[in-house]
Amino acid sequence: MIKDRILTVEQMKACEKRSEELGFPASELMANAGKVLASHVISETRREDQPDTPEVVILAGKGNNGGDGLVAANFLNKAGISTKIVLCCGKPATPAAINAYDSLNKDIDVLFYDGDNSHPWAAAIDDASLVVDAIFGTGFTGEIERDLQPLFIKLNTYARRVIACDIPSGVDARSGQAGVLAVQADITVTMHAKKLGMLLSPAKYFCGYIRVEDIGIPAAATTGDPIMANEIYSKACMLNNQQLGAKFLTSRKPWAHKGTFGKLVCVCGSKRYIGAAGISASAAMRMGVGLVEICTPGKVIDSLSANLYECIFNEMKTDENGFMTSENVPSILDSLKDAKALLLGCGLGNTPETQKLVAELIEKSPVPVILDADGINSLVPNIDVLLKKQSTVILTPHPGELARLCGVSQDEVLTDRLKYSYGFSKKYGVTVVSKSSETIVCCADRTEIVTAGNTALSKGGSGDLLAGLIASLTAQTKRSSLINCILACMVLGRCAEELCAKRSERGILARDIVAYLPFFLKHLEGGED
Structure with a gap:
């Protein structure tokens, strides 16, 4: 985990690829991501404004972001939290996400989004005390597809509290652009490092509180050649005034003059x-x-x-x-x-x-x-x-x-x-x-x-x-x-x-x-x- 550094989408992909080469497969990273995501959900369900018997709904896409949500569902289920899954784009399509789907506990309700607000997926969002957004990850760009728009309208209108997995769906992690239907998250649990777009407007206003979590990507995957060699090194300057003065302001000697x-x-x-x-x-x-x-x-x-x-x-x-x-x-x-x-x-x-x-x-x-x-x-x-x-x-x-x-x-x-x-x-x-x-x-x-x-x-x-x-x-x-x-x-x-x-x-x-x-x-x- 690198809390003080910002990664581009391409750099994050390179880190994941390098991790796999070093013996840390996507399925292992997904398992870790799902676990830390679930831990944040559990913490949120214990807030004073949450009901005694919380209802959690996980909105899962068909990629690895959705897979993170599926893994989180298992952890929540084992913790005794009522959890439902809505598959928003059909069944999972990546190997790691398919594995996560096949490993779901049998008593977790799995619903399918079909665009009809009278069907069970819509009622699940209405009844949920907390919704996990695991629809799209950092690869998203462009606009929300027309057939998914009712889902995003429902989510932004009725969800009481939202935790986004890695980045709110509908936000472009490269440019910071966000459409009017992008998910408005209360908390974003992002994996390994903040992504560039999360620091830029308007995207940063959709992320809520950003939490960076370790998912087991080794240091060598971030710092070693050729992944980061000759790449952009990005950081966010978040110093307070005391740190800013100590770090940057030079002292003025008493004997100095204007030429100094x-x-x-x-x-x-x-x-x-x-x-x-x-x-x-x-x-x-x-x-x-x-x-x-x-x-x-x-x-x-x-x-x-x-x-x-x-x-x-x-x-x-x-x-x-x-x-x-x-x-x-x-x-x-x-x-x-x-x-x-x-x-x-x-x-x-x-x-x-x-x-x-x-x-x-x-x-x-x-x-x-x-x-x-x-x-x-x-x-x-x-x-x-x-x-x-x-x-x-x-x-x-x-x-x-x-x-x-x-x-x-x-x-x-x-x-x-x-x-x-x-x-x-x-x-x-x-x-x-x-x-x-x-x-x-x-x-x-x-x-x-x-x-x-x-x-x-x-x-x-x-x-x-x-x-x-x-x-x-x-x-x-x-x-x-x-x-x-x-x-x-x-x-x-x-x-x-x-x-x-x-x-x-x-x-x-x-x-x-x-x-x-x-x-x-x-x-x-x-x-x-």
Whole structure:
């Protein structure tokens, strides 16, 4: 069992296959899975809100997930708990599941789903105090078939309490997608490790409490070659504030000066997008960078300079529409001579000239580049310039921007955001911070999933905030880009969560989070949770 790691569906299948090669057959893993599933059911039947004589119904599919449910039925029967089985897709079809079916205790009632709500299967669900969902496992994708829809409607409408085996049926363990009929579980008992989709929206809201259980897969099946060699290594960043501060925040020496904490150059803003430059620069300053120089058009300087007293402003040349041109590259490179990081793109605009500007700066920048928003959009026509980069590059795309980077539709990206994020990261040797309800941070050999945050961040300016935080940390430290990105994502998400403890998520603005940053960082430094 690996509680701190997230597996893709393919990795989990590989673990099971490798286990069999090591002498742990599918039937043995199924026996163990059924036993731990039954133990959770037994615990639930002892809750105060459960009847003295509980009625359990197990909804079983025809695959190995259903087989786990059949094994659990035997254990429940032996424990004296009234248990019925509803075979939802006919009799079992895999060898291990067939064996489990043939081994059922003879006094367990087995019913067959037929779509008719007047038949015994429907009454069993109505009467049950607890339902076990063992219909579909992690291989499910797409939509619930039409002939099964009455079953799922009945389950979600009438079931008092639901425990899902491995993953709620109707949830895609790869992408985190979940249809309207997906099972709404109270508890999900997942085997060996959490699956990627369970951490992503909307799937995570269908899983209820997730319990990871050991089913006897040996360590060698998870860590040995060739199963995990050159594979994605995924973890969920679930640190509390005390752990976050201790793990990630570096101490500030009393004798330090502004040069100690680095200079950040921000090539951001345009006549049309003035605020983005201000938000990103403010976030960077609040995160602790020593100095920020904003390279931006005069119109932006006129708007921001009255409030951003601490920043240096470097006026850039623009076209007739107020967007920066590639003529500014020499001036920007001169500013980078004593800088530690370059933030490129917030409010930049996307024109032929910004495209040239972005391509040249990526190729020539002597310091790490953080690319956000229109910096990403301007990169797309010249994307292979990433192969010519001199320094680390971090990209922070939302799903639409990631789709443009990968040359696919946004819908395609949303079917498997990890695949596209990791694939792009590996192809170009960059760090990708894939933003959505959950943030996936990918580098060449590892990914992290950050779940912190709420809908207060679902508005303009949040991406600029995150880019500024990442750029600030990059300028201050020599840590890996992965670590800096994780910390920035966690800080932003936790700030939003804490601000919303006493305020509505609807009303929080980017500027509110910027103002709260020093207070939140004090919590981290002081170890307060």
